[in-house]
Amino acid sequence: EVQLVESGGGLVQPGGSLRLSCAASGFSFSNYWMNWVRQAPGKGLEWVANIKLDGTEKYYVDSVRGRFTISRDSAKNSLSLQMNRLRAEDTAVYYCARGRGAIVINYFDYWGQGTLVTVSS
Amino acid sequence: QSALTQPRSVSGSPGQSVTISCTGTSSDVGGYNYVSWYQHHPGKAPKLMIYDVTKRPSGVPDRFSGSKSGNTASLTISGLQTEDEADYYCCSYAGSHVVFGGGTKLTVL
Numbered sequence: 001e002v003q004l005v006e007s008g009g010g011l012v013q014p015g016g017s018l019r020l021s022c023a024a025s026g027f028s029f030s031n032y033w034m035n036w037v038r039q040a041p042g043k044g045l046e047w048v049a050n051i052k053l054d055g056t057e058k059y060y061v062d063s064v065r066g067r068f069t070i071s072r073d074s075a076k077n078s079l080s081l082q083m084n085r086l087r088a089e090d091t092a093v094y095y096c097a098r099g100r101g102a103i104v105i106n107y108f109d110y111w112g113q114g115t116l117v118t119v120s121s
Numbered sequence: 122q123s124a125l126t127q128p129r130s131v132s133g134s135p136g137q138s139v140t141i142s143c144t145g146t147s148s149d150v151g152g153y154n155y156v157s158w159y160q161h162h163p164g165k166a167p168k169l170m171i172y173d174v175t176k177r178p179s180g181v182p183d184r185f186s187g188s189k190s191g192n193t194a195s196l197t198i199s200g201l202q203t204e205d206e207a208d209y210y211c212c213s214y215a216g217s218h219v220v221f222g223g224g225t226k227l228t229v230l
Binding site: 046061108111114 | 167210
C-alpha cells in the first residue's frame, strides 16, 4: 500500500525557517517524480515544487523560488522541503504527492494527509 | 484567485447526477488533454478521481466521468451517494507546471 506521511509543520514567525519531511513507503520511491502541493486556509490547491527521480531537476512556483528548496533521499525514501524567509502568505497545509504522466508530470496519484504550516507573529 | 474557475458549490439528492465545471484558458485546459480531478474530504488525503480528462484510476467507480470542451472541463457524478459529499478540485497542465481550480463543495442532500 502506497503511503505518504508528512511531518515538520508548526508555528513560525515571519522571516523564519521550517523544514518539512515526507516519508514514503509501499512503492519504489526512486522511480517517481515527487511534489509538494499546498492549500491556504479557505483557498484552493497550489502546486509548490517538484523534483525528478534522481534529484537532478527541480522546479518551483514563482512565489517560492529562491526561498524554498526541495530535496529527496532515495536511501531513506524521504522527500523534504526547506522553507526559508517565510511569509504570512505561506500559511497553508502542505501535501506531499506522487507525480505521474506519460509525457509530462500532470497529475498526482497519491497524496499524504498534509502538515499545517502557520506563519504568524 | 485560482487559475481555473469552479463553482463554489453544487448539490444533489442521492441517486441524481451532478456536473462540476472547470473553466480555464487555451494555455491550460484548452491547450492540453491533461485535466485531472481530485476528491478531498477535509482532514484526509486528496484522492485522484480522473486523469488525462477522461481516464479513471483503478478502484474509482464508473459513476465518475470526465470530459472537456474547449477551455472547460467537467466532472460528472451519476447515481450520487452520501459518501460523495466532499470538495472537488480540477487541475490542468499549463505548459511548465500545473494549475488548480478553487474547489467545489458537493453537498448530497
